[in-house]
Amino acid sequence: MRRLDKPIIAVAVYECDKAFGGPEEGGWWYDTGVLCIGKQFPLPVFVRGEKEARTKAEYMKKHIEFRKLNEGRYEPGSVLCEGYYEVRTFEGELPKYFPETKPRYE
Numbered sequence: 001m002r003r004l005d006k007p008i009i010a011v012a013v014y015e016c017d018k019a020f021g022g023p024e025e026g027g028w029w030y031d032t033g034v035l036c037i038g039k040q041f042p043l044p045v046f047v048r049g050e051k052e053a054r055t056k057a058e059y060m061k062k063h064i065e066f067r068k069l070n071e072g073r074y075e076p077g078s079v080l081c082e083g084y085y086e087v088r089t090f091e092g093e094l095p096k097y098f099p100e101t102k103p104r105y106e
Contacts, residue, residue: 005034006048007048007049007082007091008091009046009047009048009050009089009090010087010089010091010094011046011056011060012035012087012090012094013035013036013041013042013060013086014035014085015033015036015084016031016084017033017083017084018076019032020032021103021105022105026106028105030099030103031076032097032098034097035095035096035097035098036106042060046088057087057089060105061076063085064087066085069085
């Protein structure tokens, strides 16, 4: 039986990268992502609880041809990256992109 007190979690495919945050401490970077919608991507799903979210994320990773989609692309850790497809989870509302505002160095 599902418990209604579990959080709603969105699971979806994002094109991820890193963006330069600023020159502080020799330079710092932050994660970015844009929601992928289209016939080659599954629709986002909403589930209750982290366990079900992990299961759905693993299912998506298995059934989407990430190797083919990411062929020739550099991973987000590379300065040559121009986007890399990943499955991401978010509690609550599904963002069209992340982060919504550029983080600040503190």
